[in-house]
Amino acid sequence: MSDLSNQRIAYFNGRYVPESQVLVPFRDRSFKYGDAAFDMTRTFDGRPFKLKEHVERFYRSLRYLRIDPGLSPAEMIAVSEEVVARNAHLRPKDGDWWVGQRVSRGVDAVGDEGWEQSGPTVIVECLPLPLAQRASLFRDGIDVLVPSVRRTSPSALSPRAKTHNYLNTIMADLEVKAENPKAWSVLLDENGNLAEGIGSNIFLVQEGRLFTPREHYVLPGVSRQTVIDLARELGIACEEKDLDMFDAANADEIFLTSTSLCLCPVRSVNGQAVGSGQVPGPVTSLLTGAYSRFVGCDFVAQYLAKL
The missing domain is CATH 3.20.10.10 (D-amino Acid Aminotransferase, subunit A, domain 2)
Structure with missing residues (x-):
């Protein structure tokens, strides 16, 4: 548990898990074709900036690609805020996050693989801003x-x-x-x-x-x-x-x-x-x-x- 507590948490297909457990199948269309949309905001002192506007833009991209993420914009905002909250203890006082939402069309299955996830792949993540770089x-x-x-x-x-x-x-x-x-x-x-x-x-x-x-x-x-x-x-x-x-x-x-x-x-x-x-x-x-x-x-x- 102590090792996991030092890992950033991400949302992955309905669950909040350590980043190391976010494993996207190689048949996912985002890997095969780049068939996915994403958006990124940043935090200021740990507070997401214009999260609503970023999510609205994200959903415009998804509509253009004809991908239904299975979450409403309000739910995506709530998930993003939860990811930030769950990682707050890992943010340095002088640092901030990128906060990203990613949705792919999902797995291109042949039919015999038995993938657990059959719909869109949904990930919400955060990672440190490259301030020093x-x-x-x-x-x-x-x-x-x-x-x-x-x-x-x-x-x-x-x-x-x-x-x-x-x-x-x-x-x-x-x-x-x-x-x-x-x-x-x-x-x-x-x-x-x-x-x-x-x-x-x-x-x-x-x-x-x-x-x-x-x-x-x-x-x-x-x-x-x-x-x-x-x-x-x-x-x-x-x-x-x-x-x-x-x-x-x-x-x-x-x-x-x-x-x-x-x-x-x-x-x-x-x-x-x-x-x-x-x-x-x-x-x-x-x-x-x-x-x-x-x-x-x-x-x-x-x-x-x-x-």
Whole structure:
């Protein structure tokens, strides 16, 4: 029991079990085809951030994939909160969690295996945020590289669904990491406009105005929407529009948003310094402060403390 008490607990097909007991059959369609959806939020001081909004987005992905998880959104929220509660004693005082929900279409059985689980595979998990690994990004800014790999076209597969099939952005990220292991990728869409990175959205600041790619070509991040809402409250104009490399080269400031980072400044794109080189820039700083106040946690200080 003492060994199990030091293991994180996950929800797995109706039961709360140690992570080591979450065993997905090799015939599960998530393993075979990436036929699954997931979503992730983070905690601030152990409190899940916009869990309802993340779960709602998760269920939009599931509807798109035509997967019924067998749980209502309210039940999925309750399960997620229970997973966080059951792991509270394992969270360091200066640390926080990623909290994830994952549902696959389930086992592709031939008929003679006798798998116990015949419906969808449902997992809710939590794991520590990589605060130490990403701390320097808040000190120095992110170096963005644009790979040759383009973001999957909405005419083929909607990027608005958060699925287990991440190979498009993984191949792009591998290309970028081969050139600079510390760089982050931002892909172009089929039309040559900025789209998104692997789990991140991009914003440009030009003459005090905020711009971000249209939702049609990207996953609409909850952190992305939070920044849009905060900008409007601060009187900063924000527009969703097509943005290309010319726009990036002439931006005064650029930053990325993601679940774990919240928002983090970009210092260069393809080796070219952003704007005046100030990191973070004034608009990014203003939005960062507003974000920290909104979530009740100085997330920048949380990261920088790990340097």
